[in-house]
Amino acid sequence: MEFNTELYFITDSTPYDREEFLFRVEEALKGGVTLMQLREKNRTTREYIELAEAVHEISKKYNVPLIIDDRVDVMLAVDAEGVHVGAEDMPLALARKIIGPNKILGATAKTVEVAKAAYEAGADYLGVGAIYPTTTKVKTIITSTETLDKICQAVPIPVNAIGGLNPSNMDVLKGIDISGVCAVSAIMKADSPMVAATEMKKKFVELRA
Secondary structure (H helix, E strand, C coil): CCCCCCCEEEECCCCCHHHHHHHHHHHHHHCCCEEEEECCCCCCCHHHHHHHHHHHHHHHCCCEEEHHHHHHHHHHHHCCCEEEEECCCCHHHHHHHHHHCCCCCEEEEEEEEHHHHHHHCCCCCEEEEECCCCCCCCCCCCCCHHHHHHHHHHCCEEEEECCCCCCHHHHCCCCCCCCECCCCCCCHCCHHHHHHHHHHHHHHHHCCC
């Protein structure tokens, strides 16, 4: 499946009720998000599936692939376009076997060795970070831009920077061959998710120029 990771939006529904959350998701998509991940750590399986169905309806309107975080079962239940598997989740090779060859499989990598292993196990893209401290995860391990650069050179699949990124601090990524940037709070918590997404995508394009 073809996909574009230029602006990879990762959701966080915790501060919002359902209506406000779905509104913010759609506003972000209007702003130019190219790939979106639904990340839900504290919902039951039924709740996760119900929310994923609603988000998928929105993402399909904008032709943006929906990635489900962690949960292969939820991804299959809603026929989302892919799944992202973290270091403590299902082994990548097993996830690939279950979802088949035509779905997107994402992985997290913080070292060159892990990045290479993820690629060999069937990952289609990598998220690398955190570049800056982040408020969305309790455990944050900072990844240097040097390591990010080495990972980009080590694997032939798209590599995205993640972790505390916003338009004002992305200059550290200049000259590194990333395929895109990931954003959670910079878009999710913005006064206008649409404006925030537009500005972040514009900044990435400038970095790549």
